[in-house]
Amino acid sequence: MAAWWAGTFVLALWAVALGHATIYLARVINGSFLEQSSAEARELSNKSMDALKSGDKEAYKAINSLANDSFGKSFFQQVAVSAGSLWPAFLGAAWLEARFGDIRFAVPWMENGINFVPPYLICYIAARIIWGRAKRTFVTSVHPEMR
Amino acid sequence: MSKRILLFFLAVSFLFSGAAIAQTQQAAPPAQAPASVKPEASIPPGYILPDMSAKVKAAIEKSFKSEQFAAKTREVIKTDQKPAYLGIPGAPSPNLILGFLWAVWVGWIFSTVGAFGGIMAGVGHISIFGLGQYASSFGKDHPLNKLTTDSIRVGNQWLVGLSAIISSFNYYKMGRLVLPLGMCLAIGSVVGAWLIPDLTAGKINLKAYIGYFGIVVLAVGFVLLKETLPTGQAKKKKAKEAAAAFEKQIKQGGKSSEGVNIIEGKWGLMIVAAAAVVASALWNSLVPGFKWVAYVLAFGGLVLSFFLGTTRFSFYGVEFEYKSYLPVIGGLIISAISAFIGVGGGFLYVPYLTSVAGLPMHIVAGTSALAVLISMISSIFAYMVSKGVVVQWSFILAELVGIFVGSIIGPRTSKYISDKWLKRIFIVLAAYVGIGYILRGFAGIRIPGI
Numbered sequence: 001m002a003a004w005w006a007g008t009f010v011l012a013l014w015a016v017a018l019g020h021a022t023i024y025l026a027r028v029i030n031g032s033f034l035e036q037s038s039a040e041a042r043e044l045s046n047k048s049m050d051a052l053k054s055g056d057k058e059a060y061k062a063i064n065s066l067a068n069d070s071f072g073k074s075f076f077q078q079v080a081v082s083a084g085s086l087w088p089a090f091l092g093a094a095w096l097e098a099r100f101g102d103i104r105f106a107v108p109w110m111e112n113g114i115n116f117v118p119p120y121l122i123c124y125i126a127a128r129i130i131w132g133r134a135k136r137t138f139v140t141s142v143h144p145e146m147r
Numbered sequence: 148m149s150k151r152i153l154l155f156f157l158a159v160s161f162l163f164s165g166a167a168i169a170q171t172q173q174a175a176p177p178a179q180a181p182a183s184v185k186p187e188a189s190i191p192p193g194y195i196l197p198d199m200s201a202k203v204k205a206a207i208e209k210s211f212k213s214e215q216f217a218a219k220t221r222e223v224i225k226t227d228q229k230p231a232y233l234g235i236p237g238a239p240s241p242n243l244i245l246g247f248l249w250a251v252w253v254g255w256i257f258s259t260v261g262a263f264g265g266i267m268a269g270v271g272h273i274s275i276f277g278l279g280q281y282a283s284s285f286g287k288d289h290p291l292n293k294l295t296t297d298s299i300r301v302g303n304q305w306l307v308g309l310s311a312i313i314s315s316f317n318y319y320k321m322g323r324l325v326l327p328l329g330m331c332l333a334i335g336s337v338v339g340a341w342l343i344p345d346l347t348a349g350k351i352n353l354k355a356y357i358g359y360f361g362i363v364v365l366a367v368g369f370v371l372l373k374e375t376l377p378t379g380q381a382k383k384k385k386a387k388e389a390a391a392a393f394e395k396q397i398k399q400g401g402k403s404s405e406g407v408n409i410i411e412g413k414w415g416l417m418i419v420a421a422a423a424v425v426a427s428a429l430w431n432s433l434v435p436g437f438k439w440v441a442y443v444l445a446f447g448g449l450v451l452s453f454f455l456g457t458t459r460f461s462f463y464g465v466e467f468e469y470k471s472y473l474p475v476i477g478g479l480i481i482s483a484i485s486a487f488i489g490v491g492g493g494f495l496y497v498p499y500l501t502s503v504a505g506l507p508m509h510i511v512a513g514t515s516a517l518a519v520l521i522s523m524i525s526s527i528f529a530y531m532v533s534k535g536v537v538v539q540w541s542f543i544l545a546e547l548v549g550i551f552v553g554s555i556i557g558p559r560t561s562k563y564i565s566d567k568w569l570k571r572i573f574i575v576l577a578a579y580v581g582i583g584y585i586l587r588g589f590a591g592i593r594i595p596g597i
Contacts, residue, residue, distance in 0.1 A: 022551065026551070061505070062387075064507055068501045075497075076257045080254045080258050080550050080557070081551065087547040090547060
């Protein structure tokens with residue numbers, strides 16, 4: 001049983017690493033496009049704040065609507081790119097289903113126990129937290145540009 | 148940072164646990180159709196297979212109780228063929244490569260045009276993968292028709308739900324939330340997200356679903372059209388001019404207070420209303436029987452929201468106010484549409500909050516992402532846990548990879564097509580798909596490709 005948990009944790013860690021690698025790849029390939037669209041949305045949004053601060057409601061309304069358009073575009077771009085960080089988790093789940101789909105884990109209050117998904121999820125969450133902490137400690141504290 | 152991670156994973160775990168419980172339920176020996184017990188004598192061999200989920204078995208058994216449905220079941224289910232979608236022999240087997248390629252297209256749209264991507268994902272589930280046609284082949288009111296329709300709907304929601312988690316997490320980082328506004332939206336959206344699936348799951352045929360989906364597609368096409376018309380262009384031009392004029396005479400403010408500052412709001416009553424609606428959703432998902440309790444809690448929460456009065460807050464020293472029941476009603480309607488059609492509400496929340504409530508983009512971003520997340524979690528939870536709807540995991544995987552690839556290609560190709568022309572292409576597409584689905588759903592007329 002301990003071996004199963006260890007193996008599942010390693011699988012989850014692979015899924016996390018692969019997800020990060022995919023996002024890193026996206027940044028390398030398309031970083032400038034993504035930054036450009038989010039910078040535009042940010043700029044318009046800040047400008048609308050300036051208008052608001054100065055009390056110019058008309059200018060605020062106009063710039064806010066432009067910021068809305070720009071933000072919508074940037075929003076969906078980010079959403080689509082973010083799919084890259086989660087796909088390995090589903091690959092891991094699909095593999096576990098094929099390999100251990102029939103196995104049930106006994107849980108006190110559940111008559112039929114649970115399948116592999118909750119234990120895998122626990123491992124995946126733990127792996128994400130450990131990965132994040134390790135990255136902060138060993139990478140971004142030394143090279144802040146790699147956040 | 149650790150708090151953000153915790154928030155992110157709490158949301159992910161909520162979604163996954165819904166799926167896990169749903170799978171557990173499927174694996175559990177069902178009350179109506181125990182896997183170990185032989186099916187009724189009237190059910191011919193080969194129709195119920197051991198690997199089928201309890202819901203599929205129950206639907207097949209139910210169909211054999213009516214002569215009309217039994218004839219359709221015999222006609223459509225090919226017992227001599229291999230089990231495919233949902234474990235049904237002779238059902239279409241969604242092709243992972245086709246799913247991937249379609250998702251590349253969806254990801255491309257997401258990164259070039261935006262919200263229309265979610266609709267195209269739905270088109271894939273209905274038309275491209277052959278699931279819609281298979282569901283229709285069982286005929287109106289057939290239990291397997293309803294089962295497959297719910298499965299298509301939840302498939303859409305999984306994609307949207309995952310996107311909502313990621314984007315909420317990203318926008319949470321912006322730290323600009325009007326909490327009472329988010330709570331009011333959530334009160335409405337939680338009710339809309341469980342009530343609509345509860346009232347319609349297993350009752351809506353694919354034909355009707357397609358018809359309603361068509362109406363939404365047409366509506367989105369209309370919004371795109373409005374933007375490209377001279378009046379829409381003039382409005383945008385005017386906005387740009389106003390922005391430029393303001394830039395020239397930058398009058399940096401004399402107001403000192405920054406960020407959101409709540410001036411007036413009935414917190415106590417708001418928390419009670421939110422607790423009541425969350426309890427209603429949980430009761431509906433987890434407690435078998437006494438359904439009326441969930442309805443009373445939901446209704447009570449909504450009624451309380453009418454006593455919340457006006458909420459006032461300041462942002463960068465400027466005061467904003469809104470009637471608290473307005474976002475509750477907005478959240479209810481938007482999440483009901485989202486849950487019913489199986490699309491995200493993001494493209495509706497943002498214009499609702501900026502245009503109707505007149506709030507700044509800075510605030511709207513985080514608040515609407517939170518509302519989408521809450522309504523999607525409740526909706527998926529309601530479908531998968533209380534209704535036990537079945538979803539194919541490998542297919543979601545292929546779609547996620549495809550969307551990612553599409554999102555990489557999108558920005559690189561969009562420079563060759565102007566924004567205006569992209570929108571025009573999608574207006575034509577929306578009109579064709581929308582009218583096609585409405586005709587198919589409500590009049591039974593099929594046009595090529597739909």
